Amino acid sequence: MxxxxxxxxxxxxxxxxxxxxxxxxxxxxxxxxxxxxxxxxxxxxxxxxxxxxxxxxxxxxxxxxxxxxxxxxxxxxxxxxxxxxxxxxxxxxxxxxxxxxxxxxxxxxxxxxxxxxxxxxxxxxSGAEDRQITFAMLTVVTAGVWLLGLHMRTRRAYLRSLEERAERLERERDAEVKVAMAAERASIARELHDVVAHNVSVIVVQADGASYAIEHDVGRARQALEAISTTGRYALGEMRRLLGVLREDDDAGAYAPQPGVAELDDLVGQVRASGLPVTFEVDGMPPGLSEGRQLTVFRIVQEALTNTLKHGGPRVSATVRLRYGGDAVEIRVDDDGRGAAASDDGRGHGLVGMRERAAVYGGTVRAAPRAGGGFGVLARIPTGDDE
Known part of the structure; x- marks a missing residue:
């Protein structure tokens, strides 16, 4: 008001x-x-x-x-x-x-x-002495008002320069975030390209096997066709997401297998070896996640632990919890480090990357200092049908 x-x-x-x-x-x-x-x-x-x-x-x-x-x-x-x-x-x-x-x-x-x-x-x-006093008083008052105006002009110029600098920094920050988002989307697109390429390779192999077994073992041929159907659905879902994040033609390069939830144990082991105590907990039975979703879960945990290593401070520890529900997988990574007091050079875009990855599958990411100290990341990735 x-x-x-x-x-x-x-x-x-x-x-x-x-x-x-x-x-x-x-x-x-x-x-x-x-x-x-x-x-x-x-x-x-x-x-x-x-x-x-x-x-x-x-x-x-x-x-x-x-x-x-x-x-x-x-x-x-x-x-x-x-x-x-x-x-x-x-x-x-x-x-x-x-x-x-x-x-x-x-x-x-x-x-x-x-x-x-x-x-x-x-x-x-008036008398000569009074005139001198009057002139001195008027001169002092005039000079005082002039200096006050000069000071105010300088102060206004300084404030304008601060406002312009703040606006320029805000524009630069927004530009950096946009560049980081574009780079992250390109990275996601390359990784999804690898996932789709792997699924298509599986489909080709299963199709070759089904064509061979259809004359000798109908049951095995049926299993191969079912595998082709399932893998095709996954590939179709990943292809749609690939087209959703890809903004320009990009050479994906040679295919390289992408990590999933099975590799989280290895990731936690590597982080522990670097000196960060990590507790890894899994709640519930893992559903049949697509490779793209598994990659998203892996990258979110990886980025959260990397941030803990960079900003958590000495003697920090972390806890990684995966909870598989009926319609989503929840990833929670908490540490007991510096939290809000952690230094930030303003050049990191890890949180932007996590949000971009989760958004591909309609998920969300919340990251903020914890009330009792430390930092927490909470992500939720839906496990809906990939068709």
């Missing part, structure tokens, strides 16, 4: 400036009611209005307002009208020009106001 009101006020600059000018108008009101300063009421009101009313537009048209206020003050001085409370408007427009424009404009505005101070010093009768 406050933020929206502030945004609304930022678009109503004259209204805000009128609100800021109101205290000067109230400060000048006793002179109208009491006939102070030895000035006729009409003259007092005319000079006060000429000095204050332009302030309503001081940020809309700063330089014209500066000229108008200075001209009114100059005519006032030449006419011998004593300084009034509304003459503070001269310092206000000096600050506005100095804070809103270049140093050259700020210096020019300060020189004009200082000339007015000299005119006021010699225009109004």
């Amino acid at each position: 406050v933020g929206r009101m502030w945004e609304w006020l930022r678009g109503k600059t004259p209204l805000v400036d009128a609100f800021l000018m109101a205290p000067l108008a109230l400060f000048s009101l006793p002179g109208v009611l009491g006939g102070a300063y030895g000035v006729p009421v009409v003259t007092y009101v005319a000079v006060t209005a000429g000095l204050l009313l332009p302030l309503v537009l001081r940020r809309t048209w700063p330089r014209p307002v500066f000229v108008a206020v200075v001209l009114v003050a100059g005519v006032q001085c030449l006419a011998g009208i004593v300084p009034l409370p509304a003459n503070i408007a001269v310092l206000t427009v000096l600050y506005t020009v100095t804070a809103g424009f270049t140093l050259r404009w700020g210096v020019a505005a300060a020189v004009v106001v200082e000339v007015g101070a000299v005119m006021a010093t010699f225009r109004y009768p």
